[in-house]
Amino acid sequence: MRIPTAPAVPEQRAVDSEAPSVSSGVRTRSQHQRRKRIVQAAAALASRGGVEAMQMRTVAERAGVALGTLYRYFPSKMDLVVAVVSEEIDLLESSIERRPPSAATAAGRAVDVLMRATRGLMREPELADALIRSLILAEVETPFGDRMTGLLLRVSGRDQATEEEVALAGSLASVWVHELLEMLRGRRTYEQIQQRIEIAAGRLLADF
Amino acid sequence: MRIPTAPAVPEQRAVDSEAPSVSSGVRTRSQHQRRKRIVQAAAALASRGGVEAMQMRTVAERAGVALGTLYRYFPSKMDLVVAVVSEEIDLLESSIERRPPSAATAAGRAVDVLMRATRGLMREPELADALIRSLILAEVETPFGDRMTGLLLRVSGRDQATEEEVALAGSLASVWVHELLEMLRGRRTYEQIQQRIEIAAGRLLADF
DNA sequence: ACAGTTATTAGAATCTGTTCTACTTTGCCA
DNA sequence: TGGCAAAGTAGAACAGATTCTAATAACTGT
Numbered sequence: 001m002r003i004p005t006a007p008a009v010p011e012q013r014a015v016d017s018e019a020p021s022v023s024s025g026v027r028t029r030s031q032h033q034r035r036k037r038i039v040q041a042a043a044a045l046a047s048r049g050g051v052e053a054m055q056m057r058t059v060a061e062r063a064g065v066a067l068g069t070l071y072r073y074f075p076s077k078m079d080l081v082v083a084v085v086s087e088e089i090d091l092l093e094s095s096i097e098r099r100p101p102s103a104a105t106a107a108g109r110a111v112d113v114l115m116r117a118t119r120g121l122m123r124e125p126e127l128a129d130a131l132i133r134s135l136i137l138a139e140v141e142t143p144f145g146d147r148m149t150g151l152l153l154r155v156s157g158r159d160q161a162t163e164e165e166v167a168l169a170g171s172l173a174s175v176w177v178h179e180l181l182e183m184l185r186g187r188r189t190y191e192q193i194q195q196r197i198e199i200a201a202g203r204l205l206a207d208f
Numbered sequence: 209m210r211i212p213t214a215p216a217v218p219e220q221r222a223v224d225s226e227a228p229s230v231s232s233g234v235r236t237r238s239q240h241q242r243r244k245r246i247v248q249a250a251a252a253l254a255s256r257g258g259v260e261a262m263q264m265r266t267v268a269e270r271a272g273v274a275l276g277t278l279y280r281y282f283p284s285k286m287d288l289v290v291a292v293v294s295e296e297i298d299l300l301e302s303s304i305e306r307r308p309p310s311a312a313t314a315a316g317r318a319v320d321v322l323m324r325a326t327r328g329l330m331r332e333p334e335l336a337d338a339l340i341r342s343l344i345l346a347e348v349e350t351p352f353g354d355r356m357t358g359l360l361l362r363v364s365g366r367d368q369a370t371e372e373e374v375a376l377a378g379s380l381a382s383v384w385v386h387e388l389l390e391m392l393r394g395r396r397t398y399e400q401i402q403q404r405i406e407i408a409a410g411r412l413l414a415d416f
Numbered sequence: 417a418c419a420g421t422t423a424t425t426a427g428a429a430t431c432t433g434t435t436c437t438a439c440t441t442t443g444c445c446a
Numbered sequence: 447t448g449g450c451a452a453a454g455t456a457g458a459a460c461a462g463a464t465t466c467t468a469a470t471a472a473c474t475g476t
Contacts, residue, residue, distance in 0.1 A: 076434080
């Protein structure tokens, strides 16, 4: 799996990696269905016992698909996790759109968004675990971190953000992710997270 | 891998978990040596090919120890990774002690420390990548974040820190870890990290 | 020195992600 | 309709972390 002769370059895995037919790029209806069934089966298993319960053999079985097929759609377990998790983020974004944060300050609105996301994640703890970890683990660029940062900038009223503003929003996002991780490790309660996010947001987005 | 929805009750794995003699807690000289040999072998392997190259069988072999013995000292690979990382942090701490940061402001000293640590990690990219990723993914408590936070508080002259100060230093530490990760993904240069750390530190530790 | 506990060992065995093989089915089109 | 490439299948095979076993060595207190 490793390339012994070229040590410097990390093995890029295909970013897309979610559909067969490499040549055409087309996805038939039945393939779409199959992919959906797989992701659903994976999500169902993960929301119970977490990534551990989401074993590739089991997912394949639950989705009524051969192991080889599962691997054709998702070349690694991580790809599957990422797929499951993408759906969750979509949910958050549309929730924010439906009911935008109303706090007076940018920091307040950011805290609102982050804590709403936190609550959403806490509803499916095992799934949340998978989400956060995959967000961090991903080898290549994933939309997650940037999407969260973008979301924060948007609710802060910074559609045309300076580089410094992007850095600050990004910092807040990374603090949030870290706090979530600590929660997953059982080292934070919801209240503690809120407190810490408020403190950090108050400083980082002070003059937004 | 459970979430404390209200109270924080993680299934604690023994945090220590690094020496035999559960009952006595004593560690004989030969045990100490053995442990040291194991960690050295692990570090040597990891600094070449990353965690992948640091296979438990290989580590045991290199350390001249049976696989079972390795597992007696380090119940899981993660425990071994943590041990390796701890040594790195020791190095950083003693380096800081030897040559304390001299900047005028607390934020400046914190930036100094973090960038010094960054340079240290960049010297062994494979090791850094492996270790940081594994630590972030670790299920259980790791000394990493807390030690870094403690270090930051110390160089900020906050030996008796308030809760808010701990939160702020912790936030800065998590921003740093995140930037490090981005660097490992090839999305940050050293200069960019420095810039972002300066921005974040300037806000977070403003009135330290 | 002796009995009993604890540490160590070699190696087999287990578990789960991933890969491989040898077929069979499906979709497509000339 | 015949045929070919892609997609799917069942199941074996492989890899590396972790666990288990049975036996031996080292250390302990008496």
